[in-house]
Amino acid sequence: AYTYNTIISCCRRGSLYEEAKSIFEEMKLAGYVPDKVTYNALLDVYGKSRRPKEAMEVLMEMEANGFSPSIVTYNSLISAYARDGLLEEAIRLKDQMLERGIKPDVFTYTTLLSGYEKAGKDESAMRVFEEMRDAGCKPNICTFNALIKMYGNRGKFTEMMKIFDDIKECGCTADVVTWNTLLAVFGQNGMDSEVYGVFKEMRRSGFVAERDTFNTLISAYSRCGSFDQAMAMYKSMLDAGVAPD
């Protein structure tokens, strides 16, 4: 079943839900019994293919076959609904998991937070963040990155940088997503000196930029109309031995 599970989860990229479904059927025909991971993987493929209804059907089939949903099942399903903007349904699932004795974790809350952010519902997003703290669930770097994105999209740069400072206070470390998000936000707003500030801070922290980050830097400076800086980043990229794409 490991083999089939791996192939099915491979279908997430590319939204290959029909392929995943046929591997799933083939697996059963070959006499293998789907396990928890098989169902979770298939459910996730449907979610990533933006087919929350079918993801829900996988949950039902899973239960009909005697497997109780795990926290992974719920988080994946919540992500499927949130991705489609179905936040009320996502919240209902979070409540349902609690009723069934599964405590929402940092994945659950970060998914909901980001879902509300994408829907433009900042108040609700902040409520999720508070609920998370009240529940004693510690935010991790992904949570902070989602908050940075939220404040960045709203032009609340002071708040955004406050979250950036919180990262260290909470014993987390800024990662590639953090740096790319900050650079992109300042780039989108034409704030070239802030882009430079983030760039300096990034180097100071010892972060080694890879292709994504160089691309983000070049894009950020381009949006600021800073052609020379963009070219300088392109040169740094080549000097660092990173291949452009």
Place this chain on the structure above:
RNA sequence: UCUAUGUCU
């Protein structure tokens, strides 16, 4: 072997 955050993707 399965779940959350970013860069135009």
